[in-house]
Amino acid sequence: MSEEKGSFGVHGTGDTSGYSGLVRTQVSPGSSERPFGGYFDDVADDLERAFPAFSEAIEKIVVDRGELTLYVKRTHLFDTAMALRNIETLRFEMCMGVNGVHYPEESGRELHAVYALLSLTHNRRIRLEVAVPDSDPHIPSLVEVWGGINWHERESYDMFGIIFDGHPGLTRILMPDDWQGHPQRKDYPLGGIPIEYKGATTPPPSERRSYR
Amino acid sequence: MTIHSDPYAESRETTEGRVYSVTGGDWDSLATEIGATKEERVVVNMGPQHPSTHGVLRIILELEGETVTEVRCGIGYLHTGIEKNTEYRSWTQGVTFVTRMDYLAPIFNETAYCLSVEKLLGITDDIPERASVIRVLMMELNRISSHMVALGTGALELGALSPMIFAFRDRELVLDLFEQISGLRMNMAYIRPGGVAQDIPAGSIKKIRETVDQLRINFKDNEKLLVGNTIWMKRTQNIGYLDLAGCTTLGITGPVLRSTGLPWDLRKTQPYCGYENYEFDVITTDSADVYGRFLIRMKELEQSLRIVEQACDKLEKLEGQPVMVADKKIAWPSQLSVGADGMGNSLAHIREIMGESMESLIHHFKLVTEGFRVPAGQAYVAVESPRGETGVHVVSDGGTRPYRVHFREPSFNNLQSTSAMCEGSMIADVIGAIASIDPVMGGVDR
Numbered sequence: 037m038s039e040e041k042g043s044f045g046v047h048g049t050g051d052t053s054g055y056s057g058l059v060r061t062q063v064s065p066g067s068s069e070r071p072f073g074g075y076f077d078d079v080a081d082d083l084e085r086a087f088p089a090f091s092e093a094i095e096k097i098v099v100d101r102g103e104l105t106l107y108v109k110r111t112h113l114f115d116t117a118m119a120l121r122n123i124e125t126l127r128f129e130m131c132m133g134v135n136g137v138h139y140p141e142e143s144g145r146e147l148h149a150v151y152a153l154l155s156l157t158h159n160r161r162i163r164l165e166v167a168v169p170d171s172d173p174h175i176p177s178l179v180e181v182w183g184g185i186n187w188h189e190r191e192s193y194d195m196f197g198i199i200f201d202g203h204p205g206l207t208r209i210l211m212p213d214d215w216q217g218h219p220q221r222k223d224y225p226l227g228g229i230p231i232e233y234k235g236a237t238t239p240p241p242s243e244r245r246s247y248r
Numbered sequence: 249m250t251i252h253s254d255p256y257a258e259s260r261e262t263t264e265g266r267v268y269s270v271t272g273g274d275w276d277s278l279a280t281e282i283g284a285t286k287e288e289r290v291v292v293n294m295g296p297q298h299p300s301t302h303g304v305l306r307i308i309l310e311l312e313g314e315t316v317t318e319v320r321c322g323i324g325y326l327h328t329g330i331e332k333n334t335e336y337r338s339w340t341q342g343v344t345f346v347t348r349m350d351y352l353a354p355i356f357n358e359t360a361y362c363l364s365v366e367k368l369l370g371i372t373d374d375i376p377e378r379a380s381v382i383r384v385l386m387m388e389l390n391r392i393s394s395h396m397v398a399l400g401t402g403a404l405e406l407g408a409l410s411p412m413i414f415a416f417r418d419r420e421l422v423l424d425l426f427e428q429i430s431g432l433r434m435n436m437a438y439i440r441p442g443g444v445a446q447d448i449p450a451g452s453i454k455k456i457r458e459t460v461d462q463l464r465i466n467f468k469d470n471e472k473l474l475v476g477n478t479i480w481m482k483r484t485q486n487i488g489y490l491d492l493a494g495c496t497t498l499g500i501t502g503p504v505l506r507s508t509g510l511p512w513d514l515r516k517t518q519p520y521c522g523y524e525n526y527e528f529d530v531i532t533t534d535s536a537d538v539y540g541r542f543l544i545r546m547k548e549l550e551q552s553l554r555i556v557e558q559a560c561d562k563l564e565k566l567e568g569q570p571v572m573v574a575d576k577k578i579a580w581p582s583q584l585s586v587g588a589d590g591m592g593n594s595l596a597h598i599r600e601i602m603g604e605s606m607e608s609l610i611h612h613f614k615l616v617t618e619g620f621r622v623p624a625g626q627a628y629v630a631v632e633s634p635r636g637e638t639g640v641h642v643v644s645d646g647g648t649r650p651y652r653v654h655f656r657e658p659s660f661n662n663l664q665s666t667s668a669m670c671e672g673s674m675i676a677d678v679i680g681a682i683a684s685i686d687p688v689m690g691g692v693d694r
Contacts, residue, residue, distance in 0.1 A: 037645050037646065060646070062645050065624070065625050101368065101370065101627050103626075130496055131499055132639050133499065133639070135641055137643050137651070150654075152628050152641065156496065156510070161628070163626075184499030184500070187661070210693055211324065219332055220332055226329075
C-alpha cells in the first residue's frame with residue numbers, strides 16, 4: 037500500500053534519529069477465501085446464483101475487520117448494484133453514499149470509489165469498491181439505482197475528480213464552481229498560511245516536520 | 249413610489265431578466281413593482297444568509313405565484329476541509345477536528361470516529377464498560393440538546409417564538425452538564441480512541457439526576473404550547489410529505505425515516521456502545537409529515553432521559569473502574585482534569601513526567617507527538633445521531649495519521665429530500681419542511 041522511510045517523517049539530512057535506514061512496507065488486507073463467516077457467505081452465494089456475470093464483475097472479495105468488501109469492475113458496476121438492490125434475498129435498498137480514496141502508489145488503480153450499502157430488510161451492511169486509473173477517471177453513475185447517491189457523487193467529483201457518467205448534473209457541490217483542482221487528492225497540498233507569534237513563524241501543517 | 253426607502257433594496261435589468269434585491273421591510277414597494285411585470289415565473293434566492301434557512305443554506309426557488317415548482321439547495325458555504333485536515337494530524341487529534349462538523353451533535357461525531365478507529369485497531373471489545381456507559385450518557389444528553397435546537401429553531405422559523413425561549417433554556421441545562429463533565433459546552437473532544445478523555449468528576453451523577461428531573465418538568469412547557477395547538481398543526485400537518493419509498497431511495501435516516509412508521513434506529517437494529525443493555529422505545533409516527541417528525545423529536549427527549557437515568561445507575565455500579573483502554577501503546581498517557589481554563593493534564597501526571605520518571609516522559613512524548621500506529625485497512629461505523637445515520641469511513645495505511653476520513657453526514661444526505669418534500673407546495677411550507685429535516689450546515693459542508 038505504501039512505504040515509509042526513516043523516522044519523524046524527515047527526508048534528506050534532517051533526520052538525526054539514526055533511524056534513516058528504517059524501511060516499513062504497509063500492505064492492505066488481501067483477498068479472502070471462503071468461508072467468509074456470518075451473513076457474508078449468504079450475500080456472496082445469493083449474488084453469484086442470481087447474477088450471471090458474477091465471476092467477471094467481481095475482482096476480489098475482502099473480509100476484514102468484520103466487514104465485507106466486493107471489488108467490482110466499473111464495466112459491471114451498474115448491473116451489480118441493480119442486482120444487489122433487486123434480488124429478494126439481498127435487498128440492499130439503501131446506499132449510504134459514495135466517497136473517494138486516492139492511492140497514488142497503485143498505478144492504474146489510483147482512484148477508488150467506495151459505496152456503503154445497507155439492507156433494511158435483512159439488517160446487513162456491505163461495501164462496494166471500484167478502482168479506476170487517474171488518466172481515465174470514469175465510473176458509471178448509480179443515481180438511477182439509488183437516488184440519494186446524487187449529492188455524494190457530486191462530492192466525490194468535487195473532491196477527487198472522479199467523473200460519474202450518466203449523472204444528471206455533475207457539478208461541484210462544496211467548492212466554488214470555478215475552483216481549480218480536486219482538494220482531497222493526495223497530490224493537492226493542504227495549504228494554509230504560516231502562523232506568526234512574537235517574531236517566530238510556524239509553517240502550515242503540511243510543511244511542518246511531522247512525527248510519522 | 250416607495251413609502252420607506254431601503255438603501256440596500258434595488259432592482260436592475262440583467263440578461264436573465266429583472267433582478268430584485270430584497271432585504272426585508274421593503275416588500276410592499278417591491279410587490280407592487282413585481283405585480284406590474286408580465287413575467288409569471290419568479291426565481292427567488294432565499295439565503296445564504298436568511299433567518300429562516302436554518303444555517304448558511306441557499307435555497308433557489310422557482311415560483312408560479314405562491315406555488316413552488318422547483319427547489320434546489322446551494323451548499324458549501326461552511327466547507328472547512330475537515331476531512332483533508334485530519335490527514336495531517338495524528339489519529340487522536342482527529343477527534344478535535346471531527347467534533348466541529350455537526351456542531352450541534354459533537355459527541356456523536358466523536359463517538360462514530362472513535363468507534364471506527366477502534367475497529368481498525370481491533371480493540372472494540374477491549375473498551376472498558378465504564379467508558380462505553382459514559383459515551384452513551386453523553387450521547388443521549390447531546391441528543392436532548394440537539395433536539396432542543398431542532399424544536400426551538402423549527403418553531404421560530406414558523407413564527408412561534410416562545411417555544412424557542414423554552415427550548416434554549418432547557419438546552420442550557422444540558423450544556424452546563426457538558427461543561428461540568430468535559431470542561432467545554434460544545435466541541436468537547438471528550439470521546440477519544442480507546443475511551444474517554446477523563447472520568448466524570450465527583451458529584452456529576454447527582455447533578456445529572458437533578459437536571460433530568462428538572463428537564464422532565466420543563467419539557468411540559470413546550471408540549472403544552474405546541475402539541476395539539478391548532479395553528480401549529482395547520483402549519484405542519486400534511487406538509488413536507490415523504491413516504492417510505494422516497495426515504496429509502498434517497499437514503500434518508502433518522503426522525504424523517506421514522507415518521508413513515510418504520511422503526512429503524514441503529515441503537516436497536518445495530519447496537520453499539522452497549523445500547524442493547526438499555527431499555528427505551530423507538531418512537532415512530534405514520535403521518536410522514538412535519539408534524540410527525542416534530543412529535544418524534546418531542547417524544548425522543550423522554551426516551552433519552554430514560555437512557556440517561558439508566559446510564560447513571562450503571563455508572564454508580566462501575567465507580568472507580570478505568571475509562572481508557574488498558575493497552576498503554578494506545579491509551580492516552582495521562583488522565584486529564586478540568587481546570588479553571590478548561591481541560592488539561594492533571595497535576596499528578598505533570599509531577600510524574602517532569603519530576604519522577606524519565607521513561608514516563610519518553611512514553612508521553614512519543615504518544616502525544618507521534619501517536620499510535622493503526623494497522624492498514626478500512627472500516628465503516630455508523631451511529632444513530634439526532635439527524636440519522638452518521639457513518640464514518642476511515643482508511644489507514646498503517647501510519648500514525650489517518651489516510652482518509654470520510655463522514656457520511658445525515659444532514660448532507662437528508663437535505664437532498666428538499667425537492668421531493670417541497671415541489672408543488674406553497675412557499676411558506678418550504679421553511680417548515682426544511683426545518684423538519686433539521687440540517688446542520690456545519691455537518692452538510694464539513
